[in-house]
Amino acid sequence: MKLDSMYQEVILDHYKHPHGRGLRDGDAEVHHVNPTCGDEITLRVKYDGETIADVSYEGQGCSISQASASVLNELLVGKELSQAQKIQDAFLELMQSKGQLEPDDAMEEVLEDAVAFAGVSKYPARVKCALLSWMAWKDATAKALSEGKTA
């Protein structure tokens, strides 16, 4: 069934058991909404020098946006900023691929669980759900940087 390509086990798992959910102390906070569906997220980043010490978040949304935030937390926390940006770029590329991109080994290595979102990229209306937390993270990071809270 085509639906299974969107709702991969990994995604449903993250949705049911989200990683790092809840708001904790951070250097910067942003609030993003997806106006087409009303999904919302409040997200905080905490940096320890160049290292992402924490990404905490709270929000409401569908399985895809919730799972995506959970995967983001799992993938990015503990990484260097430069590496995190690579991951974000790869995720963006995957999500904008309209289902045309078959993740190769290199991509799988970078994205880990996040490759499960490949199937979502076939559904334009859901791509925004998957990207919500990633856009929020990017924005929060820019804010933290500009406020000089990190190196």
Add this chain to the structure above:
Amino acid sequence: MKLDSMYQEVILDHYKHPHGRGLRDGDAEVHHVNPTCGDEITLRVKYDGETIADVSYEGQGCSISQASASVLNELLVGKELSQAQKIQDAFLELMQSKGQLEPDDAMEEVLEDAVAFAGVSKYPARVKCALLSWMAWKDATAKALSEGKTA
């Protein structure tokens, strides 16, 4: 040719040799325009008690609007107001008939030369041209009455 039903000899005659054209002394003056084509008329009425002493006018417009003003002048000047209103009503009825009304003898007696406009009523865009001076006359008369210039 269908065109001849609009451009009756009588109409073309009035167009080429208009009656009572030019602005003369009056009790009230109005300026009307037909926004769809830019035709304009300035018209004055002069009453002598209940009698229409003069209808003078100036303006620019097509053969139909010019001829119609000339016919109006010819028909109404010298008439009692009540009779003039009957003529106006008959003319209005004829022009709104969409070419469906065949003027009978009674109508011809009231409208005289103005029955020639029967053919114009088939052309919605031109009906407004034919009515321009008549609407102006009606308006000017109302103005004259309300200003108490006539009985």
Add this chain to the structure above:
Amino acid sequence: MTDARQGLSGLLDTEAIRKDFPLLDRTVHDGKKVVYLDSAATSQKPRQVLDALNTYYERHNANVHRGVYTIAEEATALYEGARDKVAAFINAPSRDEVIFTKNASESLNLVANMLGWADEPYRVDRDTEIVTTEMEHHSNIVPWQLLAQRTGAKLKWFGITDDGRLDLSNIDEIITEKTKIVSFTLVSNILGTVNPVEQIIRRAQQVGALVCIDASQAAPHMVLDVQALQADFVAFTGHKMVGPTGIGVLWGRQELLEDLPPFLGGGEMIETVSMHSSTYAPAPHKFEAGTPPIAQAVGLGAAVDYLTSIGMERIHSHEKAITEYALKRLLEVPDLRIIGPTTAEDRGAAISFTLGDIHPHDVGQVLDEQGIAVRVGHHCARPVCLRYGIPATTRASFYLYSTPAEVDALVDGLEHVRNFFG
């Protein structure tokens, strides 16, 4: 299932009607017939309307109002003929009270802007108040927020009760001597509620406020009689009533349309223009700047003919029967909570619900896989979601072509959704 369906009376001959709607034959996802339950967002179009559009473009297309040649006369007659049809459809006292806009949103913005630029006694300014409700579509909220911001007027609103009705308990405090305009929806697009027009109008008239009714969800579904409503303005939109996209209507009382200032300026709406100043044509043209949606008006005329040929009362009965049936069946679904009235009393044919903790996005996605098209989200009525503390709803909405079998398909589909996320 069959038992429940047997009790249904007042249904239309949907088998015949559905043949008029080409899209209802569509299949998706490898041959699944579309079950279209999103008519509150936009309706499907019968071939009668598409034929009218094609005939217009293929035989009568010309710009209107300014041509003396045959085709331009035909185009004008068709366009103005559509105005006559719409006027008759809503029982307008005069055809000149029917203004064509691009959609209901423009119609509502038009009212707000006319009042913002009006002279006394209509003018909305810092000493005055605007009243709306919490169950409005954003298109009947944001124009008033903008007007309030730009004039300094105060925006007030009626709240909603737990069972999805307007809370009019404090009507005399909400609508006061300061109120210039009360604008509310006749039928809620998210809750389905049909609102008590009379009570609101009576109070508005007491204080001399104007009343604007958003009939976007009413015009397609019931007899709309602007004289019976007694409002000052009524707005609705073509695409929800089997007409084309790109056309809306504002009906307004003649004296008001004469007194109020224009909104958009340009070709068609003028009487005479010089570089120094301009004067405006009488309504409705005063409010129709530029080349109007000619083909779309013609299409809306055909839509109105189509609806009338079936009969608005019969359409209403059909929808009422379907809605009753759908409410009954949906309430049987475990964990399903209806947001809005749970009976068909004073209720339109849009039903919003939540399904346990499953996010509407996920509900809609799994339904789509079965060919079932419902809308998910806040339905441009986010304050309602805030009011009920929910992020979004799933909404099924019905129309003259909807069948009890489609309700059954929805209920089966929801079972599948529950299993999928179970």
Add this chain to the structure above:
Amino acid sequence: MTDARQGLSGLLDTEAIRKDFPLLDRTVHDGKKVVYLDSAATSQKPRQVLDALNTYYERHNANVHRGVYTIAEEATALYEGARDKVAAFINAPSRDEVIFTKNASESLNLVANMLGWADEPYRVDRDTEIVTTEMEHHSNIVPWQLLAQRTGAKLKWFGITDDGRLDLSNIDEIITEKTKIVSFTLVSNILGTVNPVEQIIRRAQQVGALVCIDASQAAPHMVLDVQALQADFVAFTGHKMVGPTGIGVLWGRQELLEDLPPFLGGGEMIETVSMHSSTYAPAPHKFEAGTPPIAQAVGLGAAVDYLTSIGMERIHSHEKAITEYALKRLLEVPDLRIIGPTTAEDRGAAISFTLGDIHPHDVGQVLDEQGIAVRVGHHCARPVCLRYGIPATTRASFYLYSTPAEVDALVDGLEHVRNFFG
């Protein structure tokens, strides 16, 4: 006649093209083939565009942006795909700079209203000036008159020379440090004049004024490259470029669209709404309130495809050849006076003229009897008529489907007019 036609080069294969346009087969007045010379008012539509409309309605009709079901995704992809096509057609740096409106008039009103409600540095108020020209369509005059009235700003304009060109001799007095916006037409719909964009833009840039170009008569007929133009806003309309009625475009520079406030409020244009306040979506959605003209955008996309498949440069050459030929032949008609440039240099394919003392209404009527469709009146550009002291003009205008034989028919028809009123 044949001699003159033999010299013509650059013509399109109109025999093939005309087969695409069903209306051009129409007859009027007992079998007279229509000679359609009114494309400046609205163009005819090729079946490719009508097919796109029908396919949309029959297979993909749904409301856009908010659906997760298949048909809604398709409708959204088609609608947004049309935006991509239009963006490519005008060489926009970004698709997000293309706003769909209902017509060019709305586009121009949108600019005027954005500036009226804007914060500094864009805000138009009593200390500032607005510049337009005497040769504008009313749709590019009245919105600025309304803005001037409502803000207290001063409206100034460029005059016209005897030979139908903009009089820029006093450009430095007209466009000054106080000027906030200069809005002018690229091609006049009544005179046919193509205006010197560069010179005006250079001066506007010097004083820091924004520039809005009305490209309604340019987009259908020539390559339109918004980057090359260097303007800030460019407006045009679908129905004149073989697209449907009910759709217009405003292109605007991204930074401006980000900074400027919205105009119409409602569904689709918001980010988040509460009863207390709302935030807006990024452009272009910020400026598209309510259900957009979805089918019409799709139709405009097909129109742009159609024009591109023929090639805008080739269309331009064709029209230039026809215009040259028409000017030459019309100047042979006794008592005919062309209002506007008498050569094809910097000139579009609309030719206005007077014929002795015969009123244009009468000219048009007699031509219609022969099947020839021309426009008569002030063409929504009354200040031009005032300028030349004439009540109205007769206007013949050409497009990609116009032929030299149609020019000949017009000239013969005018002979007939002269005899009729002789």
